[in-house]
Structure formats: structure tokens, C-alpha cells
Amino acid sequence: MSTAVAPKGLEGIVATNSSICWIDGDAGVLSYRGIDIHELAQRSTFEETTYLLWFGKLPNQAELAEFSKKLAEGRKLDPKIIELLRSVPNSATPMQVLRTAVSLLSIYDADEADNSHDANVRKSYRLTSQIAMIVAIFDRIRKDKNIVEADPSLSHAANFLWMLNGEKPSATATRTFDIALILHADHELNASTFAARVIAATLADIHSAITGAIGALKGPLHGGANEATMRLLYAIDKEGADPVEYVKQMFAEKKKISGFGHRVYHTEDPRATHLRRMSEELSKAAGDTRWFDLSQRIEAFVKQEKKLNANVDFYSASTYTMLGIDIDLFTPIFAISRISGWAAHVIEQHDDNRLIRPRAEYVGPAYPAAYTPVSER
């Protein structure tokens, strides 16, 4: 056995074989099953992209229709889940609620005890539909609004916006949201996906893996960064501060600027390219470029001072704000998309499993340390 200690944070360590996602961090390339993210963002839909991630190829028209039908059929929640959403205190955040609700979903899933490939695929359809529903329904419940029934004729993106807002979304809002879902769908062994694979590798069920993944996504160094970015923009706006001076002060205090930097990309995050464009387009169409302008000034300064690039989270903040989405739904929306990648990875893990169990370099007191009886301590 090798005794070399992996770098802190496992930086640069290749921990598994996978045929789902390929990234070239130096060139700024992201691809799902070898297909470039720019092409998917421009030409694909979330449904097509998810099919690609799960089944390894783009669907033909009949396969896509069948896939969309199955997703629409998955738009069902046991009344006990709705009861849970109604019973949590007002202080509950959507991410806490989503994590808890997904865990509860397993108890009501007909395939709960079955980890076969086919059962995992069936559960993935349901989880993809249910996660979006949970986020939309919880938001309406906490705002004392009626629950909007799912519409099987709508795409995944449109149905979420419909269930969230109670009105049919515009074509622009639907396509913007759809592209955001495509961009967030998978990202190789990011922290939440790695967490999901570690859990799946114990032969625990997919609901356990996704519950753990949601917990990992919640942190501000991962999916929580989109919400933290918007909080930063709000804080600067509220104080009427100069963004450059504000960020300079943050640097002086050794604080991190959410939405910048990446473990893998050393150049533009290809997802940020699309989110920047969509943020600009939505802002200009609305005649309100406040958040986009502020974002641009911060981006230019952070790049100039620290050579750090905006990541996927930076412009998703202003994009979602221009879509009228509440700030604490940003990270749940990441989960609404990333379930497609998480599911692909859990399926791949279960299809060719071995327990993931690395070692730690022990740096504690030397063995054998003396045991002192409690009466003598």
C-alpha cells in the first residue's frame, strides 16, 4: 500500500474512473459524456442533458418524449411529504427542508429496498421531479399561498416556475432557467457528488446518497456560494458603498469573495460565460442593470487584484434575481439541477461498486500513549 499523503483537500487526486463528465481546468472545457457544455447550453434542454448523463447518449425524438413523460409522471408527492413541509417552523431554510424531505421521500418510495440498476433509474426520475416540486411547494406554503398542481404538459424548467409562481412562465424565463439547469447538471467529482458516491459505495440507497449530497451542497464553499454572492451584492447596494472599496476591504480582512475562484478551473469557468450573458440580457430587457453592473465592477476588480475568475455561482446570483427568484432558493435550484448528475454518479457507482475507504496519516500522540485511570486524572 502506498504511504504517500494526498494533498490537503485531495487537490489533484484522481479518485475514480467515470465516463460521465470531463473537465480541462486549464483550457476551461467542461463536457458531459464528451459533448461540450457550450453546445449543450445553446442547443439542448435539461431533459436531453439529463438523458445524456444517465444513459450515455443523446436521445432520439421518441426516447426524449418517453423520458419527458416519465419525468412528468414522477411529479407526485406523498401527502406525508406535504405535511412535513407544512409542519416546519418559519425559521426553516429551503435547503434544510429539502435535505429533510428528500430523506423522508425514501420511506414512501416503492423501490426503497432495491438498489438494482433499473430501480436506481426509476428512483432517479422520481427524485428529479420531486426535488423541484418540494422547493416550489415549500416556498408557496411559507408564503401562505395555495399549492399549484404540477402540469404534465410543461417541461421540467417551465413546470418548476409554474409551481413556484402560479403563472405560466414566459418563453425567455423558461429558456433562461432551462440553460441554468443544463449548466449546473454535473461537474465530475465536486464535493457533493463525491459525497454521494462515498455513500452509494457502502451500498446504501440512492435517497441516502442524495440526502448527503444536499448536505454537502449547502456549504458556502460549494452550492451555497450563489446565495452568498447575492447577499454581498445586496450589502454593497444597501450601504451605497463603492464596490471596489468594499471588496478591497474584504481582501484586507482576508475574507473570500463568494462566486470567485475554483479548485479545477484556472481560467474562465465555461458556465460563467453563459450566466454572465443571461444576466446581462435579462437586466437590459428589464431596464434594470443595477445587479449586472455591480457584478461586472466586482468581477473586473477581483480579476485585476487576485487573478481570480468568476465561477458558476457569481452570475447565477443576478440571473436568478432578475427572474424574480428569492435568494434562499438559489442553492435549492442548484440541487434541482444537480440531482441529474448525482443520480448518474450513484448509478455508475452501484453498477461497478467497491467501498470507498481511504486512509488518514495519523498525526496524533505517539502510540502507545499511556492510559491514566479516571481517578488519577
Ligand SMILES: CC(C)(COP(=O)(O)OP(=O)(O)OC[C@H]1O[C@@H](n2cnc3c(N)ncnc32)[C@H](O)[C@@H]1OP(=O)(O)O)[C@@H](O)C(=O)NCCC(=O)NCCS
Ligand atoms: C472555490 C474554492 C473553495 C476553491 O478552493 P481551493 O481550491 O481550496 O483554493 P483556496 O481556498 O486554497 O484558495 C487559494 C488562494 O486563493 C485565494 N482565494 C481563492 N478563492 C478566493 C476568493 N473567492 N476570494 C478571495 N480569495 C480567494 C485564497 O485565499 C488562497 O490564497 P492564499 O494562497 O493567499 O491563502 C475557493 O476559491 C473559494 O472559497 N471560493 C469562494 C466560494 C465559491 O465561490 N465557491 C463556489 C465554487 S464553484
